[in-house]
Amino acid sequence: MSEEEFTRHIKIIRQQIEALQKYIDLTPTQQQQVAEAMEEIVASLGNLQLQQEEMQTSLEALEDIQDELLQQNEYLAIERQYYYELFNFAPDAYLLINAQGMILKANRTAGALFNVLPNFLIGKPLANFVAEAERSLFRTKLNQLSQLDSVQEWEMVICPRGGQPFDAALMVAPIRNTAGPxxxxxxxxxxxxxxKQANLQLQAIASQLLPEAADCRNSSFARWLAGTVCR
Known part of the structure; x- marks a missing residue:
């Protein structure tokens, strides 16, 4: 019921009360009692109307709050989608795992790197994709994270499903709850x-050039010394 309809009903009730007073044949004392009762009814109706107005004001305030919440939810949904796309289409492989090493989330690049669809990575132990010889070390590093706060850099050999193992650099950032764990x-x-292969090639080239450079310097020094002696 709208505020206008409620006010109209209150007005009709008051008119009906006033009309009834004209048809009641009572003694003066009874008329006084009826009049007092009517005044109480009218006062109650006034209070009821006031409460209805307050309720209407509260409802309007709630509608405003609801509109704000809807706008905030739309904004959060847009932000969530934005960060999801950043995560999912990032050029590097990104994973979210729990403290026991189970994969909770994986982006598209991680799926390509492990040769497994991202959805099928969820629920799998990350250790399954670490070279068997390094799995014990991997689990040890996971256990040690409970005592560390900074981002850790690891090197591991990763074995994608059905693919060739490769050397991988891992950056591991722990996320803690308010209690610390x-x-x-x-x-x-x-x-x-x-x-790493490029670095090895550069080192090999450098190791070949150093003896040649040393021989060149020695030959120049010998020629300079011979010329000095002759003079």
Whole structure:
């Protein structure tokens, strides 16, 4: 019922009360009692109307709050989608795992890196994709994170499903609850095989050039010394 309809009903009730007073044949004392009762009824109706107005004001305030909440929910949904897309389409592989090493989330690059669809990575132990010889070390590092707060950098050999193992650089960031224990870990994984191979090639080239440079310097010094002696 709207405020206008409620006010109209109150007015009709008052008119009906006033009309009844004209048809009641009572003694003066009874008329006084009826009049007092009528005044109480009218006062109650006035209070009821006031309460209805307050309720209407509260409802309008609630509608405003509801509109604000809807706008906030829309904003949060947009932000959530934005960060989901950043996570999902990032060029590096990103994983979210729990403290026991179970994969909770994986982006598209992680799926490509492990040769498994991201949805099928969820619920799998990350250790399953670590080279068997390094799994014990991996679990030890996980256990040690409870005593560390900073981002950790690890190197592991990752074995994708049906693919060739590769050297990987892992950056591991622990996420803790307010009480302190780790609730999850953010992990980025990058294949550094080509980078390490390039470094080895540079080192090999450098090791070949150093003796040649030394021989060249020695020959120059010998020629300079011979020329000095002759003079």
């Amino acid at each position: 780790i609730i999850s870990l953010q992990i980025s994984i990058r294949d550094v095989t080509k980078y």
